[in-house]
Amino acid sequence: MTLEELWELFPIILTEHKSEWNDYYSEMEAILKEELHDRQIVRISHIGSTAINGIWAKPIVDILVEISLDENMQAVAEQIEKCGFLRMLEEKGRISFNKGYTENGFDEKVYHLHLRFIGDNDESYFRDYMNEHPQLAKEYEKLKLGLWKRFEHNRDGYTNAKTDFVKKYTVEAKKQYSPVQTEKIKKES
Numbered sequence: 001m002t003l004e005e006l007w008e009l010f011p012i013i014l015t016e017h018k019s020e021w022n023d024y025y026s027e028m029e030a031i032l033k034e035e036l037h038d039r040q041i042v043r044i045s046h047i048g049s050t051a052i053n054g055i056w057a058k059p060i061v062d063i064l065v066e067i068s069l070d071e072n073m074q075a076v077a078e079q080i081e082k083c084g085f086l087r088m089l090e091e092k093g094r095i096s097f098n099k100g101y102t103e104n105g106f107d108e109k110v111y112h113l114h115l116r117f118i119g120d121n122d123e124s125y126f127r128d129y130m131n132e133h134p135q136l137a138k139e140y141e142k143l144k145l146g147l148w149k150r151f152e153h154n155r156d157g158y159t160n161a162k163t164d165f166v167k168k169y170t171v172e173a174k175k176q177y178s179p180v181q182t183e184k185i186k187k188e189s
């Protein structure tokens with residue numbers, strides 16, 4: 001399939017916030033913890049818009065799996081694939097997966113999983129900042145709703161159009177949370 005055909009089959013869809021997204025995350029987190037119990041996993045987190053309270057989002061649960069700097073990323077990736085995830089994109093120090101995409105469109109539960117080394121977690125900062133600043137979360141929601149139909153069949157365009165907003169508030173979050181996040185990571189490891 002061409003990229004355009006994929007975008008037709010899997011368009012941008014936004015829905016009101018649903019409490020079951022947290023349940024979907026918890027369910028998958030438990031599966032991943034079981035499958036990856038012998039790996040050096042530092043943290044598994046629910047990220048993305050489904051992790052921001054009360055805003056419209058694509059009904060896709062984003063998960064960030066952070067591994068120790070001395071862990072073998074390829075070995076972890078292979079174990080993640082055993083959980084039914086498909087490897088989609090590989091960059092230096094990053095592997096992305098998805099689950100819930102079928103030949104007929106989206107499944108009931110759809111996931112994007114981001115495998116990274118510890119500290120490559122800007123999405124966590126953004127999520128926390130939006131949850132602590134609900135008025136900004138509503139601005140983000142408004143931006144997303146405004147872009148939805150314009151980029152319904154262009155995921156890259158949709159993502160790129162949100163980039164300035166996301167970067168701006170990720171920088172603000174890092175200024176505010178960096179020492180807190182560092183302590184949180186130390187306690188969880």
